[in-house]
Amino acid sequence: LxxxxxxxxxxxxxxxxxxxxxxxxxIATNDYITWYQQFPSQGPRFIIQGYKTKVTNExxxxxxxxxxxxxxxxxxxxxxxxxxxxxxxxxxxxxAGFQKLVFGTGTRLLxxx
Amino acid sequence: ETGxxxxxxxxxxxxxxxVTLRCSSQSGHNTVSWYQQALGQGPQFIFQYYREEExxxxxxxxxxxxxQFPNYSSELNVNALELDDSALYLCASSVGQDYGYTFGSxxxxxxx
Numbered sequence: 001l002x003x004x005x006x007x008x009x010x011x012x013x014x015x016x017x018x019x020x021x022x023x024x025x026x027i028a029t030n031d032y033i034t035w036y037q038q039f040p041s042q043g044p045r046f047i048i049q050g051y052k053t054k055v056t057n058e059x060x061x062x063x064x065x066x067x068x069x070x071x072x073x074x075x076x077x078x079x080x081x082x083x084x085x086x087x088x089x090x091x092x093x094x095x096a097g098f099q100k101l102v103f104g105t106g107t108r109l110l111x112x113x
Numbered sequence: 114e115t116g117x118x119x120x121x122x123x124x125x126x127x128x129x130x131x132v133t134l135r136c137s138s139q140s141g142h143n144t145v146s147w148y149q150q151a152l153g154q155g156p157q158f159i160f161q162y163y164r165e166e167e168x169x170x171x172x173x174x175x176x177x178x179x180x181q182f183p184n185y186s187s188e189l190n191v192n193a194l195e196l197d198d199s200a201l202y203l204c205a206s207s208v209g210q211d212y213g214y215t216f217g218s219x220x221x222x223x224x225x
Contacts, residue, residue, distance in 0.1 A: 043117075043203045043216025044156065087155060100146065100169055101205070101214065103155030 004088045009108040018075045020107050022088030025069050030092040033064060033071045038085045038106070047086075048073070075109075083111045117142075119204050119217035126224050131192045134220045136204030138185040145187045146214065147179060148203040156203055162187060191222075199224045 005023040012018045024033070032051050036044035048055055050062040050071070061074040075082055085106040116139040126132050138145055144163050148156035158171035162181035176192040185206070191198060201221050205214040 041201070041221070042218050043205065045216065046213050049213070100158040100161060100171065101148075101156070102158070103148075105153075105155050 004090055004104055006086075006088050006104060006107045008105065009110070011110050011112065012078055013112050014079055015077050018078050018082070018109060018111075020073045020075075020086055020088075020109070021070055022073070023070050024088070024090045027068050027090050028092065031068075031090050032092070033062065033068075034089045034091075035060070035062065035073045036087045036089065036103075038087065044087060044103075078109075078111045080111050080113065082109060084109060117204055117206050117215050117217035119202075119220050121220060122218070123221045124223070126194050126222065128194055128196060128224055130194050131190065132194060132222065134189040134191075134202050134204075134222070136187045136189070136206075136217055138187065138204070138206035139215065140185055142185055142206035142208055142215070144207045145181055145185075146205045146207075147187075147189045148205065149173070149198075150201040150203060150219070152200075159189070194224045196224050198222065 032049055034049040035047040037047050038044040048057055048060050048062045050064055052064050055062045063072040085108050087103050087106040089101055118137040120135045146161040147159040149159055150156040159173050159177055160167055160179055161169040165181045178190045179188060181187040199222060201219040203216050203219045205216045207214045
């Protein structure tokens with residue numbers, strides 16, 4: 001599975017847009033990019049997943065450049081409740097058989113008033 | 114509501130004891146995985162079950178074992194507990210093989 005690199009922490013203020021970039025230089029052709037959010041003492045929560053270009057849902061947008069060696073999770077107008085750890089994962093979701101999710105240390109986002 | 118329920122939420126055990134953690138997945142979720150998360154770290158994969166068979170394992174010793182049952186529940190058993198086993202244990206389930214796993218809130222295990 002491709003290794004990912006994210007910033008350890010980020011700070012923001014309520015109402016701002018937050019962009020968290022993840023680097024995955026060794027991403028394979030069949031790999032998808034997935035982001036999870038985790039609050040303290042809770043399990044990770046699936047946010048968004050994509051393969052190329054742009055994906056948007058009700059929570060976030062995911063931007064993936066043509067070379068797919070990085071991706072950016074964009075959170076519009078963050079609130080205090082967006083304070084959490086965000087994980088970027090890369091892997092082949094269509095691969096038959098066993099899969100595992102490989103989490104790094106994630107990015108700790110702190111949103112202040 | 115996550116659809117994945119873990120019990121107990123907190124547990125304190127003594128070194129050398131054995132522990133069983135339980136997970137109840139959503140109906141139809143035939144893939145279940147267990148993760149260990151130490152404080153300040155990302156979750157680490159322990160093993161995965163697919164249709165009641167273990168089909169993948171991370172870098173954990175054999176004293177970590179599991180079971181998956183036909184009713185979409187599963188167990189994580191840890192024998193001969195060590196202090197370093199203190200962590201949040203997470204169960205995640207999925208329909209088939211995709212990355213949209215649903216995680217439970219975890220069991221906080223403290224070994225003293």
